[in-house]
Amino acid sequence: MRSREFQDTALPFSAKSEGFRLRDLLPAAVLLACGLVALSVASIWSEATDDKFVVVAPPGWSLGRTIALVRSGDGRLVRTGNFANVVFAFSSDPHFAARLRAGGAWLVESAPLAPGCSASKDTES
Numbered sequence: 001m002r003s004r005e006f007q008d009t010a011l012p013f014s015a016k017s018e019g020f021r022l023r024d025l026l027p028a029a030v031l032l033a034c035g036l037v038a039l040s041v042a043s044i045w046s047e048a049t050d051d052k053f054v055v056v057a058p059p060g061w062s063l064g065r066t067i068a069l070v071r072s073g074d075g076r077l078v079r080t081g082n083f084a085n086v087v088f089a090f091s092s093d094p095h096f097a098a099r100l101r102a103g104g105a106w107l108v109e110s111a112p113l114a115p116g117c118s119a120s121k122d123t124e125s
Contacts, residue, residue: 051092052078055100056107057085073099 053075057066063084067077075091088111089096097108 050094050110051090052111053089053091053097053100053108054081054111055087055089055105057105059085061085063087069100069103069105072103075100 055066055070057069061069061084063080066085066087070077070087070089073091073096074093075089075096078088078090080087093099100108
């Protein structure tokens with residue numbers, strides 16, 4: 001009997017009494033917010049130019065459709081991304097980003113050609 005009493009007192013709480021609470025997500029939400037702020041600051045202070053853009057089209061768009069969107073906005077393709085719906089484009093037109101957003105692009109932002117976001121040109125033999 002005594003060992004059973006010892007085991008019962010060793011448990012700090014019962015699983016039935018503790019439920020999920022929204023505050024349990026607070027640490028993850030704080031980390032997410034910090035990460036988004038850091039990305040925003042890095043984006044603002046990067047060496048981005050006003051004529052190079054990263055274009056993110058909706059998921060499921062083919063590369064051809066994404067390139068057609070860039071060309072319809074009077075832009076030129078610079079590089080493709082790792083996904084078919086992500087490309088880097090060039091346009092000196094100040095209304096380029098607005099036209100692409102109106103055409104269906106989710107994101108059109110000035111950006112440098114970051115090596116982590118673009119497809120590699122290296123080929124393996």
